[in-house]
Amino acid sequence: xxxxxxxxxxxxxxxxxxxxxxxxxxxxxxxxxxxxxxxxxxxxxxxxxxxxxxxxxxxxxxxxxxxxxxxxxxxxxxxxxxxxxxxxxxxxxxxxxxxxxxxxxxxxxxxxxxxxxxxxxxxxxxxxxxxxxxxxxxxxxxxxx
Amino acid sequence: xxxxxxxxxxxxxxxxxxxxxxxxxxxxxxxxxxxxxxxxxxxxxxxxxxxxxxxxxxxxxxxxxxxxxxxxxxxxxxxxxxxxxxxxxxxxxxxxxxxxxxxxxxxxxxxxxxxxxxxxxxxxxxxxxxxxxxxxxxxxxxxxxxxxxxxxxxxxxxxxxxxxxxxxxxxxxxxxxxxxxxxxxxxxxxxxxxxxxxxxxxxxxxxxxxxxxxxxxxxxxxxxxxxxxxxxxxxxxxxxxxxxxxxxxxxxxxxxxxxxxxxxxxxxxxxxxxxxxxxxxxxxxxxxxxxxxxxxxxxxxxxxxxxxxxxxxxxxxxxxxxxxxxxxxxxxxxxxxxxxxxxxxxxxxxxxxxxxxxxxxxxxxxxxxxxxxxxxxxxxxxxxxxxxxxxxxxxxxxxxxxxxxxxxxxxxxxxxxxxxxxxxxxxxxxxxx
Numbered sequence: 001x002x003x004x005x006x007x008x009x010x011x012x013x014x015x016x017x018x019x020x021x022x023x024x025x026x027x028x029x030x031x032x033x034x035x036x037x038x039x040x041x042x043x044x045x046x047x048x049x050x051x052x053x054x055x056x057x058x059x060x061x062x063x064x065x066x067x068x069x070x071x072x073x074x075x076x077x078x079x080x081x082x083x084x085x086x087x088x089x090x091x092x093x094x095x096x097x098x099x100x101x102x103x104x105x106x107x108x109x110x111x112x113x114x115x116x117x118x119x120x121x122x123x124x125x126x127x128x129x130x131x132x133x134x135x136x137x138x139x140x141x142x143x144x145x
Numbered sequence: 146x147x148x149x150x151x152x153x154x155x156x157x158x159x160x161x162x163x164x165x166x167x168x169x170x171x172x173x174x175x176x177x178x179x180x181x182x183x184x185x186x187x188x189x190x191x192x193x194x195x196x197x198x199x200x201x202x203x204x205x206x207x208x209x210x211x212x213x214x215x216x217x218x219x220x221x222x223x224x225x226x227x228x229x230x231x232x233x234x235x236x237x238x239x240x241x242x243x244x245x246x247x248x249x250x251x252x253x254x255x256x257x258x259x260x261x262x263x264x265x266x267x268x269x270x271x272x273x274x275x276x277x278x279x280x281x282x283x284x285x286x287x288x289x290x291x292x293x294x295x296x297x298x299x300x301x302x303x304x305x306x307x308x309x310x311x312x313x314x315x316x317x318x319x320x321x322x323x324x325x326x327x328x329x330x331x332x333x334x335x336x337x338x339x340x341x342x343x344x345x346x347x348x349x350x351x352x353x354x355x356x357x358x359x360x361x362x363x364x365x366x367x368x369x370x371x372x373x374x375x376x377x378x379x380x381x382x383x384x385x386x387x388x389x390x391x392x393x394x395x396x397x398x399x400x401x402x403x404x405x406x407x408x409x410x411x412x413x414x415x416x417x418x419x420x421x422x423x424x425x426x427x428x429x430x431x432x433x434x435x436x437x438x439x440x441x442x443x444x445x446x447x448x449x450x451x452x453x454x455x456x457x458x459x460x461x462x463x464x465x466x467x468x469x470x471x472x473x474x475x476x477x478x479x480x481x482x483x484x485x486x487x488x489x490x491x492x493x494x495x496x497x498x499x500x501x502x503x504x505x506x507x508x509x510x511x512x513x514x515x516x517x518x519x520x521x522x523x524x525x526x527x528x529x530x531x532x533x534x535x536x537x538x539x540x541x542x543x544x545x546x547x548x549x550x551x552x553x554x555x556x557x558x559x560x561x562x563x564x565x566x567x568x569x570x571x572x573x574x575x576x577x578x
Contacts, residue, residue: 041455041456042369043367043368043369044369047245047246050246050247050248051246051247054247099186101247102186102187103186105187105188105246105247105248106184106186106188106420106453107363107364107365107366107367107420107453108365108366108367108442108453108454108455109452109453109454109455110184110452110453111367
């Protein structure tokens with residue numbers, strides 16, 4: 001039996017993936033709670049959405065910063081294209097998520113409305129794309145190998 | 146990144162511009178200009194930092210003097226002049242609304258910066274100025290351990306106190322400087338959450354009916370409409386039996402009630418909703434009509450729909466009545482007293498003094514003054530005029546007016562200032578021979 005040790009590189013990749021899991025999951029559940037609010041006008045659903053978006057932004061912000069550092073470190077390598085896509089998705093996700101957090105801070109129906117739902121959907125799509133790229137290994141050069 | 150930073154900066158500028166009001170609009174009177182609803186992603190928040198008076202006093206019209214009658218109080222709100230001229234001051238801060246949203250956690254501390262840091266007094270302080278020289282020779286704590294007392298009224302040997310959770314009464318005899326009996330409960334008042342905790346109070350001219358103003362549990366229903374049962378209403382309570390009925394509904398936050406002296410009608414000042422724009426919705430002064438629905442939360446100024454409330458209730462909106470007189474958006478009217486027995490005479494003979502605590506939800510502050518609304522025949526007859534100003538300076542807020550009380554016997558107006566924790570006494574200047 002061969003024992004393997006987890007190298008620094010894999011640990012970092014794993015941690016990045018875990019962090020990225022948060023915005024991917026939280027924004028996506030936020031879409032569901034937004035829909036639940038629009039269907040029922042029950043305040044608890046928009047309250048859920050607001051906390052989900054807040055949590056997604058905290059971890060999404062860390063992930064975006066991480067992704068930017070990774071991009072800068074790989075500017076001269078062949079994997080930079082995937083890292084540009086990953087960082088672009090996360091940066092846009094964070095910006096739209098911030099707007100969405102303010103949108104969701106409005107009172108009652110205005111906390112979601114059509115704009116809130118659209119922003120939630122866009123944020124969750126961007127988070128899923130970024131998480132997919134990172135976890136698939138594309139932005140770590142696994143595809144090229 | 147640079148582009149997104151620029152666009153965020155641009156958005157901030159646009160938002161700041163949105164928080165500013167248009168001076169061409171008429172914000173007061175029976176038919177105020179009501180601009181279109183303007184919701185912004187970030188609500189304009191401008192909280193003025195407290196600076197203190199530093200020996201200065203409010204500005205009053207020529208021919209009047211103003212002095213600090215009591216200082217170092219513990220958040221003075223409403224006042225009552227007793228039959229023997231003694232003055233009672235309700236002191237305290239109430240409310241126990243839990244933070245439910247990220248917004249509550251962020252906005253709460255910001256708004257607190259505009260308020261006093263003093264602990265809630267939960268008491269009634271008594272002042273006696275028997276020779277009417279503007280200095281209180283007696284100052285005592287009349288009653289203690291109350292639960293955020295606010296509205297005060299006197300009838301027939303009893304001081305009625307509207308605590309945040311119950312209407313209570315304390316027996317009183319002339320000359321007393323300390324309550325000798327514990328407060329007796331007249332009736333419980335709605336107190337769950339108590340987002341708007343102040344319970345305003347007045348008594349009918351015949352002394353038979355007590356009126357209590359009960360504010361809403363949210364800005365616009367964002368805590369769910371289930372917690373708004375018997376909120377945003379005025380109760381009429383039979384003094385003899387304690388039985389109560391709901392006299393008016395949809396009156397978002399009726400912060401002060403008073404009896405208009407020529408007609409005996411109940412009047413209220415009420416604070417309207419936030420975050421629809423710098424000039425929406427006007428706070429108002431209105432007679433409280435029996436059975437009237439004033440729109441909250443579904444509509445404002447009569448039948449103007451608030452887009453934030455779902456499910457909508459067109460059936461209720463169809464019955465909504467507009468209030469009588471707009472005081473201006475976000476002025477935060479908290480005090481109301483009528484000039485009685487000829488008032489100060491001259492321009493201040495018939496009408497109402499209004500204490501305006503001041504705005505947070507617009508870039509150019511409104512309120513922060515005591516306004517006078519002239520009346521003729523028991524109805525407002527002209528635009529509000531400034532009576533006491535100087536609460537706001539370029540550096541910040543020196544004070545914030547709350548309750549106002551006119552004493553016809555001494556011809557003085559008392560103004561409670563809950564930022565500097567002062568009672569201001571405004572009187573006609575003595576004519577020097």
